[in-house]
Amino acid sequence: MKKSFFVKGLFAFSLITFLGGVPTHAQLMKKMKEKEQKKQEEAKKKQEEARQKAEEAKIAELTKPYAQDFTDETGISGTYYALKGIQFNKTVFQKTLKLQFLAKENGKVVNKLNVYYNKDGGFNTPYLDEKMKEKNITMFKCSDCNQLFYYSSYVNSEFYQPEAGVVIVYEDNAKKVVDVWAKDKAKLEVYDLETAQAKYDQFKKQADSEKFEQKKKSLMSNYPTYKENIGKVVFVDNFGVFNYQYTDQPKEDSKSFVKSQSMGKSIYWGAYLPMPMTVTCGNTCLRNMEYEMEGIKTSREELRNKSRKWSDMIKEKPAEDRFCLNNGFQLISHRENIWDYAYIYVLYQNREKFQLGKSYKLTARLYSHKDGANVEKVAEGSIMLVYDQDAKKELSDIFTKFEQFLNE
Numbered sequence: 257m258k259k260s261f262f263v264k265g266l267f268a269f270s271l272i273t274f275l276g277g278v279p280t281h282a283q284l285m286k287k288m289k290e291k292e293q294k295k296q297e298e299a300k301k302k303q304e305e306a307r308q309k310a311e312e313a314k315i316a317e318l319t320k321p322y323a324q325d326f327t328d329e330t331g332i333s334g335t336y337y338a339l340k341g342i343q344f345n346k347t348v349f350q351k352t353l354k355l356q357f358l359a360k361e362n363g364k365v366v367n368k369l370n371v372y373y374n375k376d377g378g379f380n381t382p383y384l385d386e387k388m389k390e391k392n393i394t395m396f397k398c399s400d401c402n403q404l405f406y407y408s409s410y411v412n413s414e415f416y417q418p419e420a421g422v423v424i425v426y427e428d429n430a431k432k433v434v435d436v437w438a439k440d441k442a443k444l445e446v447y448d449l450e451t452a453q454a455k456y457d458q459f460k461k462q463a464d465s466e467k468f469e470q471k472k473k474s475l476m477s478n479y480p481t482y483k484e485n486i487g488k489v490v491f492v493d494n495f496g497v498f499n500y501q502y503t504d505q506p507k508e509d510s511k512s513f514v515k516s517q518s519m520g521k522s523i524y525w526g527a528y529l530p531m532p533m534t535v536t537c538g539n540t541c542l543r544n545m546e547y548e549m550e551g552i553k554t555s556r557e558e559l560r561n562k563s564r565k566w567s568d569m570i571k572e573k574p575a576e577d578r579f580c581l582n583n584g585f586q587l588i589s590h591r592e593n594i595w596d597y598a599y600i601y602v603l604y605q606n607r608e609k610f611q612l613g614k615s616y617k618l619t620a621r622l623y624s625h626k627d628g629a630n631v632e633k634v635a636e637g638s639i640m641l642v643y644d645q646d647a648k649k650e651l652s653d654i655f656t657k658f659e660q661f662l663n664e
Contacts, residue, residue: 495584520650
């Protein structure tokens with residue numbers, strides 16, 4: 257009877273255990289493991305929260321602004337808030353700056369702007385552009401404000417005030433607006449980088465136009481070659497024809513420009529612009545050359561952006577502060593073994609049309625180019641290229657190599 261009762265009890269216990277009424281050893285171990293994992297996760301979470309708080313405290317301490325406040329009668333001095341900020345390292349930016357404008361110091365006119373960027377009083381000093389101030393434009397310039405731009409070497413920069421209490425920061429290495437500072441944080445919602453860049457470009461275009469108009473008058477008076485060829489692309493068979501060693505001093509003789517030559521010979525181009533591209537299009541503009549022959553056109557910028565291999569062969573050409581692009585830019589240079597691939601491509605696409613002894617008109621159009629589109633045609637010129645025996649031989653070798661490039 258006792259044995260039967262024990263067996264029944266054991267059976268009942270086993271049944272209860274099987275149905276989940278009493279935890280098994282495995283279930284107990286699982287729950288203990290889950291509890292330990294949860295405990296570890298909570299500990300890790302607390303550690304991460306503590307680490308984040310410590311990092312935030314470190315950053316807060318590092319980015320404490322300079323304690324002293326400044327004012328002056330011009331209203332330039334004061335506390336400014338930055339859109340991007342002064343970069344201290346890869347992740348830390350100082351967004352509260354103290355600006356101190358000093359018109360005089362120790363009885364001497366200095367017209368300087370001390371920009372304090374940390375709690376210890378570290379600062380860089382741009383100086384007022386006094387010529388701009390004569391035109392009621394407030395702008396400061398600096399050639400060694402490297403601490404404001406996370407550089408170890410000197411960098412040219414401009415600090416333009418489009419309105420009271422707002423400073424647009426332009427950095428020459430980047431050739432663009434890199435930050436905006438404002439006394440009123442709400443202004444930073446108005447002056448995003450794109451808007452600030454447009455404001456700066458508008459100001460720069462107006463300021464540079466006045467300066468370059470005077471330079472243009474001098475060119476027109478003193479250099480016949482510029483006056484005769486303004487707005488034109490010209491061609492030479494030897495880049496030494498150009499007075500390329502001196503900027504905007506085109507002493508070359510227009511009679512040395514070629515109107516016709518063998519298609520296979522070395523050939524170089526130059527251009528004389530009504531106004532520098534940086535003035536009409538801005539500092540972020542590019543130079544784009546388009547070639548046309550027999551109704552077929554090629555564009556350097558279009559091809560450069562076509563693929564990696566094209567981009568390797570056609571380099572980006574930034575706009576310059578020059579009226580005279582008279583360096584002797586290569587279309588083909590056998591001596592240097594250099595081709596303009598956009599030029600070769602227009603010849604290549606016309607190769608089936610070429611007949612010995614015949615001439616073919618090549619038109620070159622120079623454009624300012626920005627944001628993936630041509631902005632303005634600044635110069636144009638044509639040359640007759642003769643398909644003779646020399647051209648046939650030279651182009652045969654060139655086209656063979658060019659086909660290999662196309663088929664890569």
